[in-house]
Amino acid sequence: MNYSLHLAFVCLSLFTERMCIQGNQLNVEVGRSDKLSLPGFENLTAGYNKFLRPNFGGEPVQIALTLDIASISSISESNMDYTATIYLRQRWMDQRLVFEGNKSFTLDARLVEFLWVPDTYIVESKTSFLHEVTVGNRLIRLFSNGTVLYALRITTTVACNMDLSKYPMDTQTCKLQLESWGYDGNDVEFTWLRGNDSVRGLEHLRLAQYTIERYFTLVTRSQQETGVTTVLSMTTLMIGSRTSLPNTNCFIKAIDVYLGICFSFVFGALLEYAVAHYSSLQQMAAKDRGTTKEVEEVSITNIINSSISSFKRKISFASIEISSDNVDYSDLTMKTSDKFKFVFREKMGRIVDYFTIQNPSNVDRYSKLLFPLIFMLANVFYWAYYMYF
Template identity: 50%
Template sequence: MMSVLRSGGRIFIILLLNGILENSLLCAEVKEGEILPPTIHKLMKGYNKYLRPFFDNGPVTVAMSLDIASIDTISEINMDYTATIFLRQRWTDERLIFEGNKSLSLDGRLVELLWVPDTFIVDSKKSFLHDITVENRLIRIFPNGTVLYALRITTTVACNMDLTKYPMDKQTCTLQLESWGYNINDVMFCWTRGNESVSGLDTLRLAQYTIEDHYTSASEAIYETGHYPKLIFHFELKRSILYFILETYVPSSLLVVLSWVSFWISQSSVPARICIGVTTVLTMTTLMMGARTSLPNANCFIKAIDVYLGICFSFIFGALIEYAVAHFCTLNHPNSNIVMYAHQMGGFDEEMNGMVTTIAAENNRAKRRKEKAAASLAATAELELGPSSPNSSEPMPEPPEENPNSCLTVLDLLRKVTRKAANCCHVENPHLIDNYSRMTFPLSFIFINLLYWTYYLYL
């Protein structure tokens, strides 16, 4: 016998020890007389947990139900949610039929002696079974052989979200249950009571969401290894927008209104208007950066809140540009009240005329100096060559004449171009720009808001 064990390998020894431990555990439970009655003990003697019920008579049907204890967190950054659920599974095992009219609740640790479905949660990132003070399992056997197996699980499940309409979005998440090793020829999944198989959602209170609808469905998961049963629980989440209205929409709208205050400030108050414009732009930039901290950094869609913040930023920046345009038109207006600027422009013209006169005088003096120098060079050459020189009869080349008015022409052309450019931006009364802006900016902002909220709330 020992030689057979030595040569037969370790598998037989492991199986033998496993059987001895199971029988010892079973006998210990029966001796206590608290969990397994003698009738069940007799049935368990020939029970093989490695074989599913109805092994030779078709698939075994497993009915499931869920009780949602809590949905703790819903993360847009990680695209997932964390929930604590009670998973209940029911199936019939003909090997556990006994006489009587009462069900037996067994210790959860005896699940190691029974066959149980290999159910798992699809798209689960992290899950664990609660074990305080013992493992949260429940085993209940009914006289007709029906087994009730309940678990308390906390799981983090992936949920693909479409944040195009964030924060006015609705997300549909799922909780999918599949069989890991048994295909549809071995195990069939079904919901115990259809849509009523899921309970606990009516009492849930979420921070940013409300559960609008939920329903169940059954399908098959197709893989390379075969077709497997699948149960799907769908639930629709609607985001509560009140928080975002108070946190983002109202402050950004007030910043836009604050930028309009500059339209009622005199155009001569340059520091006041520039201070309002720059302050609102910087504050709006900070608000836009803070609104994106709770969202994925890399995404391929523009969210509704990004559109609104972009609209507000455009209006604030437009108010700053409006003052720059109005101030420029005021400076170039011929009837401007800014006397200082008129004096500066007059002094500039006089300076330009003086520069032109000086340049012309310098050119004339330079021309006269060159003529005198040329005459003196010619006289010297005649004295050196003499009358017999063959080159004495050739005339001396005259220096090229320069146009004394060339610089003056360029400056006049530059002045004309500058005046034409200024005339293109000429406004009859620059002070009316602020008056028009007082009506145009608010009406445009209200109109765009109507389009924005209509599109994202009802379309």
Template identity: 25%
Template sequence: MARMGGTLVLFCYYLITVAFSAPEIGNSSWKMERDLINRLLDSSRYDASIQPSSISGIPTKVEIDLVLNSVGPVNDIDMVFRASFFLRQQWVDPRLKFNEVNHSIVLSEKRLSRMWVPDIFFPESTEETRHIITTPNVLIRLHPDGSILYSQRLSVTMQCRMDLSKFPLDRQECGIKMESYGYTTDDVYFTWSSERKSTSVMPNAYIPDFTLTNVTAHDCTAKYETGSFTCIQARLGLKREIGFYATQTYIPSILIVVLSWASFWIDHEAVPARISVGLLTVLTITTQSSGARAQLPRVPYVKAIDVWMSACLVFVFAAYMEYAVVTVLSRSYRKQKARQELKKNSKSTMATVSDVDVTITDQAKKPKDKDTGRFVDKLSRFIFPLAFLIFNFGYWIWYIHIA
């Protein structure tokens, strides 16, 4: 019984000792990391203005990987696009090796100014933003072997040289180019990460009017008069979604062209009705064409949308001009028919015939048996739809599968 009591006392003493010593252990670990960081980044032994290659004599290898968080919007007029992504860089700085602890240490972004970091810049950017809410979106992790992982979240607006010759059935390739500003390849060189996937896309990276088909990694090391500078690039394959343009441009223009054919079923003697339909369709397709082109830059080449709108304008204008042809042919038919009736019933002299503007040549002509104008109207009811159908077939086959 006494032995059990002694054991219980010892156990209680052990629990009390652990409880009071745990905070001291935690404080000791925290102090150890703080002292270690201060020692490593002490300005008397570490100069942030000197790159690691100056110490090791070997160009510093910086491994980079990119995670796209969002892409867009894409501005066709200015030919720029915006992308938000996580940029991770990893390199080894021999001056920051340590063996006091056997795990990595996460540093505050406030220590960043005391460390050497690669001087990456985006040569094709027009606007850059580092996210700082609610705190700067920066991660710095230091490993015992001197390896540093530097991750940050950025949003950048970049130029994208687009070929709009197939717009809106086009595909574009835009790039996120990253280059060293001051260090040549003798000092620093960039390469895509060997541990992580070089480029990846998060599921929420949605573009309103494009589909992101693929992201590929490339090397774009550039040579200037001041030397060779390391560069890498992520290329984004973008396929334009045609849904918006189908509902806003293609389908309405098709309906306008079809509306212009309604005049072929209106009697050619109903002048106000036929002129109204013709003018309405011509003016409407012209306005729609101007609206479609207003959303695009003034490039020197012909775009697919230009071909479509021009063809639709030609079809509605041809339908309008068809009425002019029908009017001329019908008037000629009525005159000939009047002269025929006059010839049968007239018993007057040549002067009387002259009063109705009949010449000797006209008398020699054989009058037509039917109204050619009405025949042209009936023929147009089939020729115009067939011609438009053939144009559609050639247009879509060419721009989707051939061009």
């Protein structure tokens, strides 16, 4: 199918350079002195079939690529993808577009529709679009030897399979793969124009980093309120870290381990407060028991002595023979049960005193030393394991 393009007389004036296209002849005047003659687009594309690749039926077309990374706007761990804006440049030889001279000229981007271009696409791209402000961000340049340069500005969101087992100390490898949609290796071959230097922009790229917000302290009524609030905050962080990340093939991630360590120390501090407070109450109760112990012993002794005396009087003044079946020991039995209760309470008190901390202030004193020391050791093992193993 042949296409005919009729160009009217157009003159563009910009500073000291002027370019005019008239009919089938393209005249470029630079500085109003050196003139050169380039073929008109209509003559150049006469008999051109954009539906057939260059070297159709022969050697595959060599597509040389260069890539400029303009920005990487986001890297999402939850969606496992990244969004980047790139400048994709493709070069290939098309002998049908050879013209005389050693110059090149740039065509309007809308003329791309009349030329053959490779059907390059981004593998694993979720969404992609070409920028259209203020016009379509595409460029087509023709060289006299038949080389075609085709440049595009693309923003794409590409999937990236991430291994988050060491998150947030993880290192991910995200790929940007380019392939031909319809042609195979017998028709099109992709190569990098300048090897490893074909990709530029990453050396100056700075990704946004997350920083910890400012923290401040408040005076609270009780240490227990602060401990409970901190435990709830750590629980919220642990739940948030798990819900904000995708379900991966690993059950425990590095951030889960670290938050678990922090939660253990926060909960341990709350338990330390509970132990110290309980020990203080027990110490006060022990002092109260010491003052009433002698009074209870005297009372129990008097009760037992009075019971025995009453029992003896009954034996002395009885006029009948007393047998063991007729004696009423109820009064004596009640008093001895009180003695057994007292002995039982005394035994239990000794057991409780054995496990009671004699000086509750030592709990806080030792905790101030042990908690930071153990936390530092835990961090040393944690970071050494996840950074070097």
